[in-house]
Amino acid sequence: MSSPRAAAGLRLEQLDAARWRIPRDERRGMRVDGIVLADERLMAGLRDDPALDQVANVATLPGIVTASLAMPDVHWGYGFPVGGVAATRRDGGVVSPGGIGFDINCGVRLLRTDLGAADIRPVAERLADALFRAVPSGVGSRGGRRLARDELDAVLVRGAAWVVERGRGTPDDLDRTEERGALAGAEPAAVSPRARERGADQLGTLGSGNHFLEVQVVERVLDPAAAAAFGLAEGLVTVMVHCGSRGLGHQVCTDHVAVMDRANRRFGIVLPDRQLACAPLDTPEAAAYLAAMRAAANFAWANRQLIAAAVRDAFARVFGLPAERLGLRQVYDLSHNIAKLERHEVDGVPVELCVHRKGATRAFPAGHPDVPAPYRAVGQPVLIPGDMGRCSYVAVGAPGAMATTFGSACHGAGRNLSRHAALRALRGVDVAGQLAREGIVVRAERRDLLAEEASLAYKDVDVVMEVAAAAGICRPVARLRPLVVVKG
C-alpha cells in the first residue's frame, strides 16, 4: 500500500480503497491515528488541503478514542476539519465547542410530496417566488416577530415541539426528527444575553451562505425497500431545507470557545490550535457549554420546523390545496453540527462517549433503538445535499458506521473551492441562466452568491456517496435532482 505525504508533511497509509491512515506517531501529541475516508480521486484533492493537518490536530484532544475521523466530504475548517468526527471518553475526555462549530445544529430537513416534476414545471417560477417570500433569507434576515423572553426560553427547552404545539406542524414531524427535535438538558440560563438578543427575532429564517431551500425530484431509487419506508419513489417531488441556529447558536459557540480558551491553562491542556479549546467533561465549563449547546440545538430544530411550515403554506397557496392533500410530509430532520453523549464499543467494550460531529451526520443502522420507529427496520435516513446544479442523496445508515465512525456519515459534498476562487472562475458567467437551461429555477438574495455556491465550488457528491457506501457507513437510497433553488 502506498505511503505518500500530504502538504503538511504527514505520512498517509492507504488501508483499502476507501480508507487512509495518518499514523499517531506522525505528530507529537497525537493520541490516536487519523482515519480519512477517501478514494484516490478524493485524496488527490486533499493532499494540499489543511484539512489533513486538522485531522492530526484533533487526534491530540484529551480522552479521544479509536481515531480522529474524516468523512469523505472533509475539507479545511477551523480547528476541526469540516467533515470531522471525534469521540472522547465521558470519563477523562473533553468537549470542544469548535468540534461542533459556530452554527450549532446546522442540519437538513427533507419533506416529500405526492407531486411529480410535471406538476412543478408549469408553476416553478411562481413556486420559487412563493418560497422566497415565505421564508426570510439572507444576512440579517428577521422572522415575523421578536420572541418575548419566556417564549424564547420555551423554544430553547422544547425545540420543534414548541412550534408544533402552536399549530405549525404535526406530531408526526417530531417522530421523524432526530431527538424528536429537542435535546434534553438544555438550559436557557446558560445562553448569554447577547446570544438571546441575536436570536430573538431570527426564528423562522434561513440565513445565507450555503443555506438553502430546494424543490427536487427523485431521479433514481437505488434502494427500493428503504425508499418505500421513507415515502420516496421515482418521479416524486421532495423539498430540502438546510439551515441552523442563526445568530443565537453562533454566539453560544463564540462565548464558550473564549471561556475554554482561558480555562485550558488551568486544566493544563496544550493544543496545536487554540480553536480546539476544550474542557474536561466533568468540569463546570463543559457542563455550561453542553447546556447552552443543547439550547441552541433546540432553537435550530424550532427554526427548521417553522421553515417547513412556511414551505407547506407556500405549496398550498400555489397549488390551491392544503399541504396534506399534496402529500407534503416530513421524511426526516437531522443535525450535522452537534455533540451527543452516546454509547459505542471501544475495543469491544461499550462505553459512554461524547461524539463530536462537525459537518457530519448521525447514520445509525437498522435496529438501533435511536432510529425513529417508522424507520427502525431499514435504518436512519441520512440526508446528503450535493450542490444546486447537480444532485443530492438520501442514504440510510449502515452497520459499518457503528463499527468504524461512531455511527456517523458525511453531511454533504464538501467544498473544494473557496468562495473567492469560485467567484473568480465564474466572473462574467450567468450562473442563473446556466441553471435555467438545466431546468432549475433559482432565487437568491445576491447574484454573486450563485457563483460562490455553483457546482464547481463543490466536490462531486456522486463520488462522495460512492466512497461513503464503499466504506460501509451508509447506503444510497435515492438520488434527488433540483428543480427550484432558493438561496439566502
Next chain:
Amino acid sequence: MGHQAAPRGHELLPHTADAGLRARAPDLPSLFEEAAAALAGLAADVDPGAVAAEFPVEVGAEDLPALTYVWLNELISLADARAAAIAGARVEAVTVAPAGGPVGLKATVALVPYGRRARPRVNVKSATYHRLAVEPDPGGGWVLTAYLDL
C-alpha cells in the same frame, strides 16, 4: 522610527469554506482598526456618508490574539443583533499590561442598519482562533492574521 514608516492596510486570505484577513499597521490601535475595516468590507457594502449610530465598546483578554478574538466577535455580534453593517471603528486605546498581563481595548463602532445605504454581502458567523496571530511585523509595526467562519 520603524513604526512611523510601517505600512497600514489589510487584505483577505483564501480559505476553502471561510475567509481569512491580514491587517498591518504601525501601532496596535490602528492594527485593530484595520482588522475591523477588513471585516466590515467583507461583510457589507456601506455607502459613503450613510448615517451611522455609534456604540462604545470596551473589551479585555489575556493576550493579543485573544483580544483580537473578542474584538472581532464583539463587532460581529453587535452588528448582527441590530441587523446592521459595520461602517467603521475608531480604536481609542489598546492597553497592554507588562510581563504578559491582561490586555484591553476601548473603541467606538459605527453601525448603519441594513437597507438602501448598507447592503449585506457575506454572513460572518464568528471570528475564530484558527491560525490567529498578532505579531511585530519584520518590516516595522504590527501584523494581525485571523480566520472567520462564514
